[in-house]
Amino acid sequence: MSKAVFNCVKITGISTVVPEKEINIYDEAQYYDNNIKKIDRMRKMVGFYKRRVSEITTNPSDLAIFAAQNLIQELNIDKSSIDALIYVVQQPDVISPATAYYIHDKLGLSPECIATDINQGCPGWVWGLYLVSSLIQSGVHKKVLLLNASTPSVGTDITNRNIAPIFGDAGTATLIEYSEEPINSYFAVKTFGSGFESIIFPFSGTRFRMDYNNDEDFELLSKLRKEKLTLANGYESRLLYNYLNGAEVFDFTIKKVPENIIEVLNFANMKQEDIDVLCLHQANKQIVQAVAQAAGFDETDEIKVPYKAFENYGNNTMCSIPTTLALLDDNTPRNKILCSAFGNGFASASAVLNLQNTRILKLKDYKVSEIHSNDEENTAEDFQESSQNSDRIKLKKYRENYINYWRRKMKGEINE
Amino acid sequence: MNKAEFLIELEEILQREEPIKETDKLDTYEEWDSLSKMSVVSFFNKAFGIRISMEALSAKSKVESVSDIINLAGDKIQ
Numbered sequence: 001m002s003k004a005v006f007n008c009v010k011i012t013g014i015s016t017v018v019p020e021k022e023i024n025i026y027d028e029a030q031y032y033d034n035n036i037k038k039i040d041r042m043r044k045m046v047g048f049y050k051r052r053v054s055e056i057t058t059n060p061s062d063l064a065i066f067a068a069q070n071l072i073q074e075l076n077i078d079k080s081s082i083d084a085l086i087y088v089v090q091q092p093d094v095i096s097p098a099t100a101y102y103i104h105d106k107l108g109l110s111p112e113c114i115a116t117d118i119n120q121g122c123p124g125w126v127w128g129l130y131l132v133s134s135l136i137q138s139g140v141h142k143k144v145l146l147l148n149a150s151t152p153s154v155g156t157d158i159t160n161r162n163i164a165p166i167f168g169d170a171g172t173a174t175l176i177e178y179s180e181e182p183i184n185s186y187f188a189v190k191t192f193g194s195g196f197e198s199i200i201f202p203f204s205g206t207r208f209r210m211d212y213n214n215d216e217d218f219e220l221l222s223k224l225r226k227e228k229l230t231l232a233n234g235y236e237s238r239l240l241y242n243y244l245n246g247a248e249v250f251d252f253t254i255k256k257v258p259e260n261i262i263e264v265l266n267f268a269n270m271k272q273e274d275i276d277v278l279c280l281h282q283a284n285k286q287i288v289q290a291v292a293q294a295a296g297f298d299e300t301d302e303i304k305v306p307y308k309a310f311e312n313y314g315n316n317t318m319c320s321i322p323t324t325l326a327l328l329d330d331n332t333p334r335n336k337i338l339c340s341a342f343g344n345g346f347a348s349a350s351a352v353l354n355l356q357n358t359r360i361l362k363l364k365d366y367k368v369s370e371i372h373s374n375d376e377e378n379t380a381e382d383f384q385e386s387s388q389n390s391d392r393i394k395l396k397k398y399r400e401n402y403i404n405y406w407r408r409k410m411k412g413e414i415n416e
Numbered sequence: 417m418n419k420a421e422f423l424i425e426l427e428e429i430l431q432r433e434e435p436i437k438e439t440d441k442l443d444t445y446e447e448w449d450s451l452s453k454m455s456v457v458s459f460f461n462k463a464f465g466i467r468i469s470m471e472a473l474s475a476k477s478k479v480e481s482v483s484d485i486i487n488l489a490g491d492k493i494q
Contacts, residue, residue, distance in 0.1 A: 041431045045451045233450050247470035250454050255467065286451070290458040 002189045003267050006133040010179035013359040015071035016172045016322040017063055018052040018313055020365040025049055031161055042165075047285025047307060051168035051314025053153035055368050056391045057398040060091050060149035061099050063171025065106050066366050068147055071173040072107070074361055079108055082175075084144040085115040086132055088124040088318060090201075091151065092117055103147065114141075121199065122281050122343025123189075124148050124318030125172060126351050130187045132176045146174040150317040152242075162235035163244060166284065168314025171366070172322040186268035186352040190260050195346030198248040203240045249343075253287055257342045257350075258294035264338070264350040272296045275304070275352070276333040281341040282310035282320035291340070303332070313363075317343070325355070326363045334358070417463065418494050419486060425463075426482065429455045438483045443476075456485065464492040 025039055025048045032038045042048045054063070064087060072079060085107075087100040100115035109115070120127045128146045135141040149171035156164050202208065203224075210217045227239040233246060261278075265271065278297050280288045288307040289299035299305050309316075309324040316323055321339050328334070333356070340350040408414050417425075423436045430436070430447040442448045453473045460466045468488055473479055479488070486493050 041447075042451065044431065045455060246450050247453075247474055250457070251469045251471060254457060254461070286454055286458065290454070290461070293458065293462050 002191070003263070004130070004134070004137075004187045005267070006137045006185045006187070007182050008179050009133040009136045009185060010177055010181075010183050011129070011353065011355060011358045012175040012177050013071050013075045013361065014172065014174045014322050014325060015067045015074065015361045015364065016170060016319055016326050017067045017070065017364045017366045018168070018170045018316070018323070019054040019058065019063070020367050021053050021055065023051050023053055025165055028158075028165070031159060045286055047311045048165050049311040051153070051165070052170065052316070053314075054151045054169045054366075056154060056395045058151060058154065058169070058366075058368065059093050060089055060151045060169075060171065061087075061093050061103055062371075063151065063169065063366055064089075064147040064149035064173065065103055065171075066364075066371070067149070067171040067173035068103070068107055068145060070361065070364055071145075071175060075175065075359060077175060080110045081143050082109055082113050082145050084132070084135060084141045085109060085113055085147065086118060086128055086144060087116070087147045087149075088118045088120050088128045089149055090119060090121050090124075090317075100147075107145075109145075120318065120347070121345065122283070122315075122317045122320070123341040123345070123347045123349040124150075125174070125321050126187075126339050126341040126349035127189060127347065128318075129174070129176065129185075129351060129353075130189050130349060133185060133187070136176060136178050142178040144176045146176060148172040148174075148318045148322070150319060152317060153314075157238065157241065160235065160237055160241065162231060162233065162237060162246070163242065166315050168316040170313065170316035170319035170323060172319045174322070183354055184268075185354065186264055187349070188260055188264040188267055188351075189349045190256065190263075190347065192252065192256060192346040192348070195248065195252055195344070197243075198245045198252070198346065199243070199344035201242045249283075249346075250287065252346050253283065253342055254290055254294060256346070257291050257340060257348050258296075260342070260348040260350045261291070261295040261338065261340050264340075264352055268352045270336065270352065274336055275338045276336050277303075277328065277338070278305050279321050279324045279337055279339045280305070280307075281343065282307065282313075282315050282324060283343070284310055284315060303329075323363065325360050328360070417489075417492065422486060422489070422493050423482070425459065426456075426485070429459055436482055438481075438486065440482045442479065442481060442485075460489065464489055466490070466492065 085100050093099045098117035100117050104115040125148050132144045132146050151169040152167035153169050158164050231237050285307045292299040292305040335356050337353050337355050342348040427436050430452045432447045460468050
């Protein structure tokens with residue numbers, strides 16, 4: 001069943017972190033033939049403005065760990081009491097084992113705490129809450145740490161205007177606990193697998209099969225790597241790049257997401273006017289407003305239907321709802337927050353949550369210079385206007401360290 | 417809504433400074449891009465309660481000129 005009401009699950013706290021580096025669309029005028037009017041138009045129509053992007057050497061797990069540490073510290077959480085760690089991610093550090101094991105170790109969690117990754121995209125926060133709530137409602141788990149992180153900007157070809165201006169990076173940690181006091185949350189989660197190819201990394205897994213014992217395959221890869229093409233919408237892309245069919249995504253979103261929102265409202269026996277805030281996945285301003293309008297909300301009410309998270313942080317995929325929550329005014333009522341997240345799969349996940357007693361921490365900057373202050377490669381100069389050249393140097397150093405580590409590890413030269 | 421009113425709305429949707437004529441070919445508009453198409457879909461939904469798809473709006477055989485957009489609204493645009 002894709003609809004569920006949970007009555008003993010509370011969200012205790014949420015921490016969201018964003019990289020400190022900000023890109024402003026007006027600084028990218030060169031990609032729009034220096035046509036400021038064109039950028040003004042995009043800002044007005046879609047909300048393109050600022051976005052936060054990671055250093056080229058940042059993993060999503062770095063953001064997830066930072067968010068978790070912030071939450072643990074601010075809420076003074078007893079780490080030994082956390083009995084499940086669920087890490088929702090699309091870009092795991094390695095394919096296997098689950099990155100959650102690495103995070104489990106870094107956070108110093110108990111062996112009694114289970115850990116696993118879940119592969120979900122933009123719906124991942126609401127989807128993760130649904131799963132975690134099920135774990136708690138079942139009575140098996142009492143205190144669960146849900147982590148979400150995404151760095152879609154890393155490795156993005158800055159000239160690819162179909163993708164680059166949309167996405168930002170972020171990490172979120174959410175603590176969900178068993179509640180003795182009754183507290184209701186309502187979920188409706190929908191799956192539309194026919195959208196599998198509409199937002200996809202087509203060359204990222206076993207479907208694109210390489211025989212690593214055969215040198216010819218490496219030559220093929222090298223050739224494909226250079227292949228550029230013009231997408232149906234006129235933008236340039238590389239073949240071996242992530243693919244997003246904007247028209248298909250929009251058609252899905254405008255039709256299925258409002259239905260999903262109305263479904264959860266009906267399930268919760270509520271009406272649009274009962275909802276304090278409609279927190280929609282910040283795909284872009286235009287999509288937020290179109291979905292809100294189609295679901296019967298006043299899309300022009302910027303307080304009830306916020307979209308500023310997109311304008312100021314970009315579409316940070318599964319972290320966009322937590323980002324939106326972090327930006328809510330302190331006085332905003334939070335008894336009935338309707339969250340709806342949608343995206344690759346396709347999936348649409350909507351929930352009515354009571355966040356009145358939830359500690360929603362203010363957004364925190366992830367500063368590589370502070371976290372890795374002893375690292376030679378992260379000097380203050382690196383954090384000045386970063387050129388592609390300095391990114392190359394950082395990436396090369398990072399990769400060299402990684403390769404050398406594994407050479408030594410495999411030869412038994414590292415004993416831990 | 418009459419045609420003249422819709423053409424003014426369309427100018428706003430496309431953020432186009434020059435006046436729009438019913439006979440204009442959409443291909444000749446620099447502003448007729450995916451952003452505009454999404455806005456037209458949203459506008460149809462809001463103003464007329466008509467759900468059109470990006471796919472339909474992007475099919476050049478069906479939607480070639482401004483009048484083709486008007487036709488999608490049926491009797492909602494007089």
